[in-house]
Amino acid sequence: MEPNNTPLSHSVTLDKAKCKGCTACLKRCPTEAIRIRDGKAKILQDLCIDCGECIKVCPYHAKQAATDPFEDLQKYKYNIAVPAPTLYGQFHNLKDIDYVLNGLLAIGFDDVYEAAKGTEAITDLTLKLLAEGKLEKPVINSACPAVIRLISVRFPSLISHILPVVAPVEAAAMAARKEAVEKTGLSPEDIGVFFISPCAAKATTVQNPLGLKASPISGVLSMKSVYMKLLPALGKLSEIKPISTSSLEGISWARIGGEIKALSRGKCLSVDGIDNIISLFEEIEDDENLDIDFIEALSCTGGCVSGPLTVENGYVAKMRIVEIAKAQGKKDLPRTPIDLTDEELTWSEPIKYRNNMYLDEDFAVAMQKLEQIETIYRDLPQIDCGSCGSPTCKCLAEDIVRGYADEIECIHNLRKRLQSLQQEAE
Amino acid sequence: MPNVKLHYDIDGNDFTVAGQASSNLKKVLKQLGVSTEVIRKAAISMYEGEINTVIHGKGGAADVEISTDKLIITFTDHGPGIKDISQAMQEGFSTATDEARELGFGAGMGLPNMKKYSDALNISSVLGEGTTVEIIIHLT
Known part of the structure; x- marks a missing residue:
């Protein structure tokens, strides 16, 4: 089955002024479609399934559904x-x-x-x-x-x-x-x-x-x-x-x-x-x-x-x-x-597979990226805190390899690095 | 050529976690852009293998090796071993415990299903030492 990746618009929208960039929706999203970027929640349109869980869980009511007036x-x-x-x-x-x-x-x-x-x-x-x-x-x-x-x-x-x-x-x-x-x-x-x-x-x-x-x-x-x-x-x-x-x-x-x-x-x-x-x-x-x-x-x-x-x-x-x-x-x-x-x-149109997970169209490159993900993941604390803006450590590793995030965004690893620098200085 | 290796420990005391390795493998194969048909074959083989390793092998491990043309999954356990491999491969034959049967396992379809959904299946077993089941699935 060939993946179909034409862009999709979604009804879930964000009121930026209300969003505090907390991890409530990030951790709740069942398809890992949310990242926190520049202190605000960002929905990855390709992954969102419009379930509305983020709307329900947001403590600041920043997530809304765009309905008609x-x-x-x-x-x-x-x-x-x-x-x-x-x-x-x-x-x-x-x-x-x-x-x-x-x-x-x-x-x-x-x-x-x-x-x-x-x-x-x-x-x-x-x-x-x-x-x-x-x-x-x-x-x-x-x-x-x-x-x-x-x-x-x-x-x-x-x-x-x-x-x-x-x-x-x-x-x-x-x-x-x-x-x-x-x-x-x-x-x-x-x-x-x-x-x-x-x-x-x-x-x-x-x-x-x-x-x-x-x-x-x-x-x-x-x-x-x-x-x-x-x-x-x-x-x-x-x-x-x-x-x-x-x-x-x-x-x-x-x-x-x-x-x-x-x-x-x-x-x-x-x-x-x-x-x-x-x-x-x-x-x-x-x-x-x-x-x-x-x-x-x-x-x-x-x-x-x-x-x-x-x-x-x-x-x-x-x-x-x-x-x-x-x-x-x-x-x-x-x-x-x-x-x-x-x-x-009866439906007249088929439902198409939207594969948004694949890492690269070239199989060999995808394999390399998968290895990189595993290598990066091994170095992460694996506590899935969400502070980096990705929902899990595995997801951060994937985001880094996909070019959506920097490794430096792991606050725990950053602290470790600072501590070792401090020790070196002493 | 790069090849990806994945390792899953399979706990011998818990049926209810069976399926986790399969779920993880499915995700990896989707990331690689492998076809839906191959993913389905891999998922069923992985799931049946995990359950076999829990029920018969008293736990063990699954090792997955993905190369450009094929996927090899090797289940290793240190259980009692299989007395008669050709009998074990027959549909409906099962030595599952009552506990496993109560949970709906023991239909005698584990190994036959793994054979059905893979391109090659090799078993080696030594009584009293354990069993290794290797399945190969072609990616193209």
């Missing part, structure tokens, strides 16, 4: 809000989803289409594909863009295992636009479809779609910012129209376990938290005999409820999602199928 609604003649089901878990004592959906209309949207609706079509198609038996096992879900990007940079042999199906929010966005065109007679470009997102990686996916030529989503609004507008509006609602048609299963996708609960078939496994996913994927690469049919992997612990753009504590939100999904199930709503073909729901 609410004012972008003015660009379109008709605007549809597509809320992730995680939004429902942000409110205290929410009795009915319809409060939130009516609230979205009150703050300026013309229509609402639940992302949870998209899950139903995805589940149906997944079951069909699993029954056909043509997919390589274990099949890995495609709902979490950070997981797909992780595979594309770290686990090239697992690319062929990814479910080649659009994410629920993309299915919902496609269906929402289609319905709106029929309803309003406007052309598709005049319709704004805005995802209300708990997730930084989803924002990147609109610019750099995964598996699709172009994203059906017009813009991504951060859940935090929409929450601030929604909260006052909810108190002023005079009438609650019944809007929601989503199912218990659809809403449950907001938490880990939701997707495989909906599948309820075969040997399925749920894994959450990016580090747990990495160790599982390592094992899948190595062990032929694991015998797993389907893996639901969500980068955030607990699932999308813990996304970096949420307001509420992820565990509290998860508990609420369970309650809200149950209440929705009790409504016994008729299931209204999404009007999309299997072809529309």
Whole structure:
């Protein structure tokens, strides 16, 4: 497989004034994509998978996700809000989803289409594909863009295992636009479809779609910012129209376990938290005999409820999602199928391997560099303190050989050298 | 021509660390720009070899030598040795302990899998002294 290294833009940005150059994000980044340079965190674009861990861990709130402003609604003649089901878990004592959906209309949207609706079509198609038996096992879900990007940079042999199906929010966005065109007679470009997102990686996916030529989503609004507008509006609602048609299963996708609960078939496994996913994927690469049919992997612990753009504590939100999904199930709503073909729901573009690890295109030179890395590493203190601005001593050795850092940046070795100079002088 | 040598100690008392050498080797091969297919072969062979060395060899070491055209992994242990090598190479044959079987090992696929995913496999074993398993994987 040939590596594809076209530049990628990311949604994670840095507020330089707030960044103190500490090692919090440096040490947390699961793909070693951060360095501290000139006292500020720097993201290596080729390695970033948009998981948002750095946003969550930064004590100074210097890391942010670049989402779209609410004012972008003015660009379109008709605007549809597509809320992730995680939004429902942000409110205290929410009795009915319809409060939130009516609230979205009150703050300026013309229509609402639940992302949870998209899950139903995805589940149906997944079951069909699993029954056909043509997919390589274990099949890995495609709902979490950070997981797909992780595979594309770290686990090239697992690319062929990814479910080649659009994410629920993309299915919902496609269906929402289609319905709106029929309803309003406007052309598709005049319709704004805005995802209300708990997730930084989803924002990147609109610019750099995964598996699709172009994203059906017009813009991504951060859940935090929409929450601030929604909260006052909810108190002023005079009438609650019944809007929601989503199912218990659809809403449950907001938490880990939701997707495989909906599948309820075969040997399925749920894994959450990016580090747990990495160790599982390592094992899948190595062990032929694991015998797993389907893996639901969500980068955030607990699932999308813990996304970096949420307001509420992820565990509290998860508990609420369970309650809200149950209440929705009790409504016994008729299931209204999404009007999309299997072809529309299936990826048209392959996921490409982005090998950002190789040291040199010339194999012999790469071997020499590898030897140099080992030699430099042996001389480093191997305590992975991060003071040099690289996350580990091994990573500093690699950075030195790649020309990204100087050996002198190891403060411990520098101190040793000073001490021996001092001794010589005495 | 440069060649890269890697050494991994394999602890005989801990199944749960098996996989670390494989993980490290995968990273090195990616840094060298080796193809995904070769990395997969190396990962599976390394993992099976590590587990064999823990279960049967009571620990030992893995030595990797990478040259421009091939990868040689040598597992050395000072365990009981293999009585009948041709029997050990049969799929499904296993002498794994109950403890290992409880952890899901002992399916008798270790050596057969290493043979399947490598280009050459050589075993030498002396009863009571230990076993050396060498696997060769061509890089191109």
